[in-house]
C-alpha cells in the first residue's frame with residue numbers, strides 16, 4: 001500500500017484489525033474497510049496578492065458511503081497529504097457509525113498554512129477547491145464541514161460556490177456554516193460540549209463527581225478545547241492549564257477561562273497573556289501534569305511512545321482525532337488510565353453537523369435546547385454501548401469503540417451486499 005503509509009493510517013488500520021480479532025468480525029468486510037472507496041486529488045491554482053500564481057495540492061477522500069453520504073471536515077494545514085486524509089476519512093466512517101448517524105466517512109484537505117494567506121487569497125483557494133471537488137460532493141453525496149484551519153467563513157464560501165454552480169441556494173452541501181446562511185445553533189461549541197459530556201459520563205461510570213477539586217489540563221485551546229473548558233469550568237472543575245502552539249498557561253488555583261478566551265479573540269495567541277499567578281510552561285509539561293482530566297484537543301500523535309511514561313493524568317479525553325498513538329493507548333490503558341476514544345469523545349461536532357444537514361434539507365430550524373438535549377442523548381447512548389462492549393470483550397475503551405462501530409458497519413455491509421455480486 002504505497003499511497004497510505006502515514007503513522008495515523010497505520011494506527012487506524014491496527015485499531016480496525018484489533019477490533020476484528022476481538023469480536024471475530026468477517027475478514028471480507030474488514031478487507032473492504034481498509035481502503036477508501038474513492039480518493040480525489042486536485043490542484044488548486046491561486047493568484048496571490050502579488051500577482052503570481054501558486055498551485056496548492058488538495059484532496060477529498062471518501063472512505064465509506066455504506067450508511068449514507070460521506071461526512072467529514074476539510075483541513076487546511078501544511079501536513080495534509082493523501083495518507084493522513086485517508087486515515088481521517090476512515091476515522092469518520094467509524095465515528096458516524098458508532099454514534100448511529102446515517103452518514104459515511106470522508107475527509108478533505110489542502111496542504112497550506114492558512115495563516116500565510118490574505119483573506120482574499122484564502123477565499124480564492126477555498127472557492128477553487130470547492131469547484132474542483134464540486135462534482136463529487138452534494139447533500140446526497142458527500143457533505144464537508146470545518147476542521148483544523150477552516151471555519152464557518154470558509155464553509156459559507158464553499159456553500160456559495162457550490163450554489164452558484166447549481167443555480168440555487170444549497171443548504172445541505174456543507175455544515176458548520178454561519179447561522180445566517182443556514183448554519184445550526186450550537187454547532188460551533190458542539191465538539192467541545194460533547195467532550196465535556198463524555199467526561200461527565202466517564203465520571204458517572206467511575207462513581208465520581210466533578211467538583212472544585214477536579215483538575216483539568218487542555219492541550220490545544222481552540223475550537224474544541226475552548227468550549228470544553230467553558231463547560232467543565234461552569235460545572236466547577238479547575239482548569240489548571242491550557243495551551244496553543246506558542247506555550248501553555250498554568251495556574252494551580254485554576255485559570256480564568258473566559259478571560260483567556262477574550263484575550264485570544266484579540267491577540268490570537270497565548271504567549272503574551274500575563275496575569276498574576278499564571279505561569280508559562282511548555283506543551284510537554286502540560287501533558288505531564290498530575291491532573292484528574294487531560295484533554296488533548298489539538299492534533300494527532302501528541303502522546304506517543306516517546307512521552308507516554310511521563311503522563312500522570314487519570315482520565316484522558318481524546319478531543320482531537322488520534323492524539324494518542326497505539327503504543328500510548330496500550331501502555332496507558334494497561335496502567336489503568338481511563339481513555340475516552342476520539343471517535344466517541346469528539347463526535348459532538350459531527351452529530352450537530354448531522355442536525356444542521358437535516359435542518360438544511362427540511363428548511364426548518366431547531367432551537368438550541370433541542371440541539372444540546374439530542375446531542376447529549378446520542379452521546380450518552382453511544383458511551384453506554386462502548387462501555388458494554390468493553391465489559392463484554394474485556395478490552396480497552398478504544399478497541400470497544402471500534403468494535404461497536406464495526407458491528408454496525410458489518411451488519412449494513414452484509415445487508416447491502418457486494419456489488420456486482
Ligand code: GLU
Nearest residue numbers: 072073145147349350353
Ligand atoms: N471535523 C470534525 C471531525 O473531525 C467534524 C466533521 C463534520 O462535522 O462533518 O469530526
